[in-house]
Amino acid sequence: MTNNNSIHQTAIVSGKAKIGKNVTIGQFTTIYDNVEIADNTIIEGYCELGVQNHLSNNEFLYIGPNSHIRSKSVFYEGSRFEEKLITGHRVTVREKTIVGKNLQIGTLSDIQGHCIIGDYVRMHSNVHIGQKSKIGNFIWIFPYVVLTNDPHPPSEVSQGVEVEDFAVISTMSVILPGIKVSKGCLIGANSLLSIQTEENMLYSGNPAKKVCVTSRIRLKDGTRKPAYPWTKHFHKGYPEEVIKDWEMLNHEGIL
Amino acid sequence: MTNNNSIHQTAIVSGKAKIGKNVTIGQFTTIYDNVEIADNTIIEGYCELGVQNHLSNNEFLYIGPNSHIRSKSVFYEGSRFEEKLITGHRVTVREKTIVGKNLQIGTLSDIQGHCIIGDYVRMHSNVHIGQKSKIGNFIWIFPYVVLTNDPHPPSEVSQGVEVEDFAVISTMSVILPGIKVSKGCLIGANSLLSIQTEENMLYSGNPAKKVCVTSRIRLKDGTRKPAYPWTKHFHKGYPEEVIKDWEMLNHEGIL
Amino acid sequence: MTNNNSIHQTAIVSGKAKIGKNVTIGQFTTIYDNVEIADNTIIEGYCELGVQNHLSNNEFLYIGPNSHIRSKSVFYEGSRFEEKLITGHRVTVREKTIVGKNLQIGTLSDIQGHCIIGDYVRMHSNVHIGQKSKIGNFIWIFPYVVLTNDPHPPSEVSQGVEVEDFAVISTMSVILPGIKVSKGCLIGANSLLSIQTEENMLYSGNPAKKVCVTSRIRLKDGTRKPAYPWTKHFHKGYPEEVIKDWEMLNHEGIL
Numbered sequence: 001m002t003n004n005n006s007i008h009q010t011a012i013v014s015g016k017a018k019i020g021k022n023v024t025i026g027q028f029t030t031i032y033d034n035v036e037i038a039d040n041t042i043i044e045g046y047c048e049l050g051v052q053n054h055l056s057n058n059e060f061l062y063i064g065p066n067s068h069i070r071s072k073s074v075f076y077e078g079s080r081f082e083e084k085l086i087t088g089h090r091v092t093v094r095e096k097t098i099v100g101k102n103l104q105i106g107t108l109s110d111i112q113g114h115c116i117i118g119d120y121v122r123m124h125s126n127v128h129i130g131q132k133s134k135i136g137n138f139i140w141i142f143p144y145v146v147l148t149n150d151p152h153p154p155s156e157v158s159q160g161v162e163v164e165d166f167a168v169i170s171t172m173s174v175i176l177p178g179i180k181v182s183k184g185c186l187i188g189a190n191s192l193l194s195i196q197t198e199e200n201m202l203y204s205g206n207p208a209k210k211v212c213v214t215s216r217i218r219l220k221d222g223t224r225k226p227a228y229p230w231t232k233h234f235h236k237g238y239p240e241e242v243i244k245d246w247e248m249l250n251h252e253g254i255l
Numbered sequence: 256m257t258n259n260n261s262i263h264q265t266a267i268v269s270g271k272a273k274i275g276k277n278v279t280i281g282q283f284t285t286i287y288d289n290v291e292i293a294d295n296t297i298i299e300g301y302c303e304l305g306v307q308n309h310l311s312n313n314e315f316l317y318i319g320p321n322s323h324i325r326s327k328s329v330f331y332e333g334s335r336f337e338e339k340l341i342t343g344h345r346v347t348v349r350e351k352t353i354v355g356k357n358l359q360i361g362t363l364s365d366i367q368g369h370c371i372i373g374d375y376v377r378m379h380s381n382v383h384i385g386q387k388s389k390i391g392n393f394i395w396i397f398p399y400v401v402l403t404n405d406p407h408p409p410s411e412v413s414q415g416v417e418v419e420d421f422a423v424i425s426t427m428s429v430i431l432p433g434i435k436v437s438k439g440c441l442i443g444a445n446s447l448l449s450i451q452t453e454e455n456m457l458y459s460g461n462p463a464k465k466v467c468v469t470s471r472i473r474l475k476d477g478t479r480k481p482a483y484p485w486t487k488h489f490h491k492g493y494p495e496e497v498i499k500d501w502e503m504l505n506h507e508g509i510l
Numbered sequence: 511m512t513n514n515n516s517i518h519q520t521a522i523v524s525g526k527a528k529i530g531k532n533v534t535i536g537q538f539t540t541i542y543d544n545v546e547i548a549d550n551t552i553i554e555g556y557c558e559l560g561v562q563n564h565l566s567n568n569e570f571l572y573i574g575p576n577s578h579i580r581s582k583s584v585f586y587e588g589s590r591f592e593e594k595l596i597t598g599h600r601v602t603v604r605e606k607t608i609v610g611k612n613l614q615i616g617t618l619s620d621i622q623g624h625c626i627i628g629d630y631v632r633m634h635s636n637v638h639i640g641q642k643s644k645i646g647n648f649i650w651i652f653p654y655v656v657l658t659n660d661p662h663p664p665s666e667v668s669q670g671v672e673v674e675d676f677a678v679i680s681t682m683s684v685i686l687p688g689i690k691v692s693k694g695c696l697i698g699a700n701s702l703l704s705i706q707t708e709e710n711m712l713y714s715g716n717p718a719k720k721v722c723v724t725s726r727i728r729l730k731d732g733t734r735k736p737a738y739p740w741t742k743h744f745h746k747g748y749p750e751e752v753i754k755d756w757e758m759l760n761h762e763g764i765l
Contacts, residue, residue: 010522012265012282027522028283028538030300045540046301046556048326071558071584072600074326074344089584089602090327092344092362107602107620110362110380122664125620125638128380128398140664143638143656146398146426148444151475152482153423154377154395154489159475168663171656172684174427174445189658190684190702190716192445206445206461206716220661220669227662234664267520267537283538285555301556303581329581329599345582347599347617365617365635383635383653383681401653401681403699406730407737408678409632409650409744414730429682429700447700461700461716 008045017050026071034058034077038065046072053077055113056095064101076113088125100137115160120238124171132160138231138242139163142171142189151177164199166229166255173208184229184255186214200228229255263300272305281326289313289332293320301327308332310368311350319356331368343380355392370415375493379426387415393486393497394418397426397444406432419454421484421510428463439484439510441469455483484510518555527560536581544568544587548575556582563587565623566605574611586623598635610647625670630748634681642670648741648752649673652681652699661687674709676739676765683718694739694765696724710738739765 003020007013008027016033019025023037026045031037035050043049047069050061056078063069064083071089078095084102091105094113103117106125111117115129118137123129127141130149135141147161159178163169167181170189175181182197188204188211197203202211214228225233231246232255249255258275262268263282271288274280278292281300286292290305298304302324305316311333318324319338326344333350339357346360349368358372361380366372370384373392378384382396385404390396402416414433418424422436425444430436437452443459443466452458457466469483480488486501487510504510513530517523518537526543529535533547536555541547545560553559557579560571566588573579574593581599588605594612601615604623613627616635621627625639628647633639637651640659645651657671669688673679677691680699685691692707698714698721705720707713712721724738735743741756742765759765 027540028301030282045558046538048300051326071561072327072582090345090600108363108618112380125622126381126636142658142663144399144427144654148397148426152472152485153397153425154485155474155476155482156489156491157474157476170663171658172427172654172682176444189686190445190700217662219665219667221665221667227665230662230664234666236666283556285537303555306581327582345600363618367635381636399654399682403652403681407727407740408652408680409740410729410731410737411744411746412729412731427682431699445700 014050020065032077034060035063036060037063038067038083040065041067041069043069044071044073048074050075050077053095059095070107079113082119106143118165120242130160132158134160134162136163136165136167136183138166140168140230142169142173144172145169146174148174149177166231168230184214186217186228231255269305275320287332289315291315291317293318293322293338295320296322296324298324299326299328303329306331308350314350325362334368337374361398373420375497385415387413389415389417391418391420391422391438393421395423395485397424397428399427400424401429403429404432421486423485439469441472441483486510524560530575542587544570545573546570547573548577548593550575551577551579553579554581554583558584561586563605569605580617589623592629616653628675630752640670642668644670644672646673646675646677646693648676650678650740652679652683654682655679656684658684659687676741678740694724696727696738741765 004022007025010027011025011029013031014033017031018036020039022040024042029047032050059078061077062080067085069087073091075093076095079097081099082101086104088107090108093111096114099117100119102120104122109127111129112131114131115133117135121139123141125143128146130147133147149158149160161175162180164183166184169187173187173191176194182199184200185197186202191208192206193208202214215226217227218224219227235243259277262280265282266280266284268286269288272286273291275294277295279297284302287305314333316332317335322340324342328346330348331350334352336354337356341359343362345363348366351369354372355374357375359377364382366384367386369386370388372390376394378396380398383401385402388402404413404415416430417435419438421439424442428442428446431449437454439455440452441457446463447461448463457469470481472482473479474482490498514532517535520537521535521539523541524543527541528546530549532550534552539557542560569588571587572590577595579597583601585603586605589607591609592611596614598617600618603621606624609627610629612630614632619637621639622641624641625643627645631649633651635653638656640657643657659668659670671685672690674693676694679697683697683701686704692709694710695707696712701718702716703718714721725736727737728734729737745753
């Protein structure tokens with residue numbers, strides 16, 4: 001074959017699926033009909049891509065180029081990921097999840113579908129993203145965080161959470177329905193966020209209260225410089241042009 | 256074959272297992288010896304049904320008719336589910352779990368066995384049901400809820416949680432050993448429930464305290480009607496006869 | 511074969527892997543190159559052992575004798591487990607995890623690698639062990655506990671949690687970076703531990719505060735004896751010589 005693909009002999013790949021060049025598909029993985037995998041992508045073993053469901057309007061699952069989906073993950077049809085999606089193991093993503101480039105999703109995370117996610121978002125392990133969530137760019141969401149959507153469960157009212165650019169949600173926090181986590185906010189670990197937020201503030205506790213501006217938190221690396229905006233000191237894994245944009249924004253005091 | 260079954264050629268199905276009519280078994284799924292699957296049931300791929308264990312007294316796993324078990328789930332032998340069990344992906348259910356009809360269990364949920372569950376119970380994703388839990392009918396349990404059982408861990412004392420009919424436990428809440436969540440109660444998100452409850456009350460916080468009667472919570476759908484009892488406005492997915500029963504009970508002021 | 515092994519015909523086992531005597535490998539399991547499995551060990555179905563990664567320095571994964579890894583688990587190369595490792599289903603363990611004997615890890619637990627774990631540690635389901643954690647001996651960690659490591663996320667500063675011998679961390683608790691859970695401490699359910707601890711004390715709440723010495727907690731088995739140190743009454747699953755050691759230490763008032 002000239003497409004340079006490596007498809008394990010035990011994988012089950014539908015003839016209707018569109019597979020790009022230089023794609024690796026691991027052992028025991030199933031690729032269903034309604035899937036397009038772009039070039040230079042690795043799908044590890046035991047995955048299912050393009051699981052059918054009646055809510056996807058028969059739209060296909062698109063996995064952008066240079067992506068890497070780790071083993072035992074399940075993706076429904078009807079979602080779209082731009083380039084460089086990177087996942088841990090056993091990730092679940094349901095239909096109508098529209099994602100920018102370089103999303104990283106940790107092991108066991110569960111995106112419930114019907115949500116919009118920007119560029120360079122990092123979700124650590126075991127994150128639960130409720131339906132109708134809107135997530136901006138350059139956001140960090142740590143393990144066991146839950147974004148909810150039902151203000152009085154069970155009901156048919158659905159109020160997704162909104163997370164703005166550069167926000168950070170620490171481990172085990174719950175964001176209540178309809179709450180916006182504003183630009184540059186930090187939510188402390190094990191918090192219950194039930195109030196609206198101001199930009200660049202730290203909220204913490206159960207229920208969470210406003211504590212201070214995030215720039216008052218100091219780096220524990222010996223320098224005692226402000227730890228936020230985190231874009232001033234943490235660049236690992238971002239491309240050069242992104243870091244330059246951040247420098248300009250920080251210089252202008254916009255972040 | 257006249258039984259109208261569809262068993263994937265890569266599935267491993269014991270000859271001792273009893274498989275009903277019109278049953279679908281997906282790719283790479285294993286059905287062990289001690290299993291009975293009733294008619295019109297779908298078992299998706301990568302599942303294991305009837306995992307052996309020394310605590311099951313060699314009793315079989317029974318999956319009732321019209322059920323749908325999603326991929327990568329693991330069920331031990333020695334449990335019983337009446338009709339219309341519906342699961343997400345990667346569900347785990349251990350031995351001696353006795354369940355009524357139409358249980359829904361979300362992705363990654365883990366039922367530890369040795370518990371009793373009624374009819375029409377809905378567990379969302381990543382719920383942890385400790386051993387010796389007793390769960391009634393028409394109950395909702397949301398993501399990352401934990402029902403515990405050991406009052407001073409580790410010990411050999413086991414005091415399961417009891418959840419009564421129509422109760423709702425919101426996301427990330429922990430119910431301590433021996434606590435009863437009374438009929439129609441609502442437990443707020445990220446709560447730690449360590450006190451006994453009265454019917455139809457809202458408990459919230461860490462530690463949880465009684466807040467008000469649930470009927471004081473208003474619907475956010477524009478009507479401002481009471482959001483509880485939820486059976487007055489939320490009917491999605493329940494059969495007509497159930498909804499009629501609720502209407503009668505609500506009319507008589509019993510709910 | 512004289513090695514008495516039982517390798518399922520659908521398993522994919524690298525010829526470079528070292529497999530001991532009397533080893534069982536289940537259906538659809540993959541054993542990669544860089545793996546050594548010692549004698550009398552069971553690896554159930556759908557597992558992956560020895561997943562490659564650039565952080566493992568090409569070191570192999572060693573699984574000690576008399577171990578039992580349950581189905582759908584994923585172990586990276588570059589970790590080491592002494593005898594009698596027992597796991598639940600869908601466990602994930604990354605590189606550079608150095609573990610003593612008889613670790614028990616529950617279903618869905620996730621050890622992020624680069625950490626040290628002693629002997630006879632019990633992790634229940636869905637535990638998250640952050641990188642650089644140091645965990646002693648005879649420790650209990652209950653469901654949904656998170657050990658963190660980044661004091662101001664995201665950053666490149668990493669301060670692992672330390673857990674000393676005989677400590678118990680109850681369900682849904684978060685331990686903040688750089689905190690030491692001292693010998694014999696009990697952390698209450700759904701706590702956020704952000705302060706340093708003294709030995710044999712109960713800490714509880716969000717944020718957690720010191721409540722009392724653990725010996726003031728009484729057994730709910732009718733005896734009203736102290737529930738802690740738990741080694742005085744809970745012996746299930748430990749070998750005779752360990753229990754004798756505890757008795758001596760308790761007699762001398764060391765525990």
